Amino acid sequence: MAKVYSTQELIEILEQERRACLRGERLNLSATPAIGLSVVDQFLKPEGLQKFTAYQDFKAAVHEYQRSHQVSGLICHEITLKGKTLSYPQLHDQLIALPQDLETLKAAKPALLSFWSEVTEGMDLYLRINNGLNDRQISKADVEAIALKTEWATLFKWEKSDFLEILLQLGWGKPEEASYRRAWPESGTEDIHAVNPGNQPIC
Numbered sequence: 001m002a003k004v005y006s007t008q009e010l011i012e013i014l015e016q017e018r019r020a021c022l023r024g025e026r027l028n029l030s031a032t033p034a035i036g037l038s039v040v041d042q043f044l045k046p047e048g049l050q051k052f053t054a055y056q057d058f059k060a061a062v063h064e065y066q067r068s069h070q071v072s073g074l075i076c077h078e079i080t081l082k083g084k085t086l087s088y089p090q091l092h093d094q095l096i097a098l099p100q101d102l103e104t105l106k107a108a109k110p111a112l113l114s115f116w117s118e119v120t121e122g123m124d125l126y127l128r129i130n131n132g133l134n135d136r137q138i139s140k141a142d143v144e145a146i147a148l149k150t151e152w153a154t155l156f157k158w159e160k161s162d163f164l165e166i167l168l169q170l171g172w173g174k175p176e177e178a179s180y181r182r183a184w185p186e187s188g189t190e191d192i193h194a195v196n197p198g199n200q201p202i203c
Helices: 007-022 046-069 099-119 140-148 175-181
Strands: 074-081 084-091 124-129 134-138 152-160 163-172 188-195
Touching: 007 046, 007 074, 074 099, 074 152, 084 099, 084 152, 099 140, 099 152, 099 163, 124 140, 140 163, 140 188, 163 175, 175 188
Parallel strands: none
Antiparallel strands: 074 084, 124 134, 124 188, 152 163, 163 188
């Protein structure tokens, strides 16, 4: 019986392939950046697109492997804020979520929201709007209303000695398609940024 690669092994394989593509060891020679205007096309270098496309093709093959062998795209993520630590499932940014992964993410949402509520006590909250161009200050009640309409959540932090920003992403649909509104409105996120009073979100 053929070996089935684990989630961690797929992550390592993808990283090795990404490095090989960046070094130019893998190229998709059929990918060309030509736009059909000879005066512009002469300045476009095909190698960058060929490297990028080669990696994207390989990643798509890994995603198909995940589906056919039912290999999870989730990793265990740990975050520590204000002396409190939470471990929770998070989709690896190079893999896809299987249907059972989505169920795991949904089940983890209440604990993640409870942790977020604790560590953001007293912080100012901002909702990112206008496709990420602006922020609007909101209340915890607003966040709770948004959370009711979403399926899963994840956390990120940016921390320095004099600055803390905590991003709560409340998402729906496929996590791998939710970022940057690539599959809006079927998949997406509402991004809530918590910062110390008087500060503005910078991330």
